[in-house]
Amino acid sequence: MNIVEHNKAPLYDAPGHQGMVMRRLQGKEAGPSQSAWIGLSVIEPGGGTTSSASDVEKFYVVLSGELTVVARRGSLIQEVKLRPLDSCRIEPEEARQLINQTSSPVTVLLVMPNKA
Template sequence: MSYKVTRRSEAVAYEAPGHYDMRPTRLHNPGDVNDGRITVGLSHFLPGGGCHFGSNALESIYYVLAGEMDLTTDDGTTTLHAGDSFHCGPGTQKAIQNNGPVSCQMLVILTRPEQA
């Protein structure tokens, strides 16, 4: 199939390794479209929720829709507010934690590397 529409009610909850006090939902998978490489999810982090310091093999974009999220990299910690985003390449070490008083909603976009 060359396209896919995902309705709000069709988002699928799943387990995200290394994450805590959060609920990730999957909106789109690479297999949804021909030659797809993008995964899109919407994650809901409770206050205190986050992800332990580590990396993955995917190019990643985090876009904060609501709330705030502290982002830690090898260069230090910064706070992302609603409307802010973070883009990193595969293998980038990072951690995130919601240190704010309300839940944080974050759109997560992951792209697997092109296959040679």
């Protein structure tokens, strides 16, 4: 068993992310994992990510607040607002942008395969 207390979860940075505090809850530098890693992000008002794609799928679960997700695959663009306990899957090679368009922080759980 690997326990990671929230206040001891390692902070990390990622390119194209601004106005966010990101912690690894499991996997990578937070401990061993064979299949995936889990992150927790607090996105401040006006914060978020640039639009980018990767070769792996990503899962997002909103824990608190409201998150705008813009996904683009070819000419198809989807924009949705996720609220607490809403989730979405981003396909491999699907560009995504996360935006906090509200005046309150939004907390998001992220699950990604280890190969990313």
